[in-house]
Amino acid sequence: MTTIRFIREGVDIQCKPGENLRELIIKEKLQLYGLKGLLGNCGGVGQCSTCFVSIEGGTVNSLSPITAVEEEKLKTRPDNWRLACQTLIKLSVIILTKPQSPPPNLKDLKKLAENKKLPR
Ligand code: FES
Numbered sequence: 446m447t448t449i450r451f452i453r454e455g456v457d458i459q460c461k462p463g464e465n466l467r468e469l470i471i472k473e474k475l476q477l478y479g480l481k482g483l484l485g486n487c488g489g490v491g492q493c494s495t496c497f498v499s500i501e502g503g504t505v506n507s508l509s510p511i512t513a514v515e516e517e518k519l520k521t522r523p524d525n526w527r528l529a530c531q532t533l534i535k536l537s538v539i540i541l542t543k544p545q546s547p548p549p550n551l552k553d554l555k556k557l558a559e560n561k562k563l564p565r
Contacts, residue, residue, distance in 0.1 A: 489530035502539030509533035
């Protein structure tokens with residue numbers, strides 16, 4: 446099992462390697478989408494660019510490689526952003542949902558998340 450630590454929500458979720466990040470977030474009833482995505486999203490086929498997450502901890506091998514769809518859709522976004530629907534989990538990782546509207550206390554939340562040891 447791997448652990449996905451969600452900074453905004455302050456929770457750790459266990460999952461099996463190979464799980465799709467979008468599906469995991471929805472299954473766990475966490476909020477993946479901002480308003481635009483809530484009003485309409487593509488259902489996970491990589492077309493709407495509303496399922497952004499930022500990767501805040503872990504290693505380069507923690508997630509599946511960036512897909513061609515992501516390369517196109519994330520051209521103008523920070524390097525640590527992914528589309529959750531295109532991302533498979535491999536190892537434990539720290540994630541911020543909805544990085545396009547970060548919480549005002551993000552710095553503190555990140556410190557808290559980084560201070561707890563992340564299982565592999
Ligand atoms: S859900 Fe539409 S791009 Fe991910």
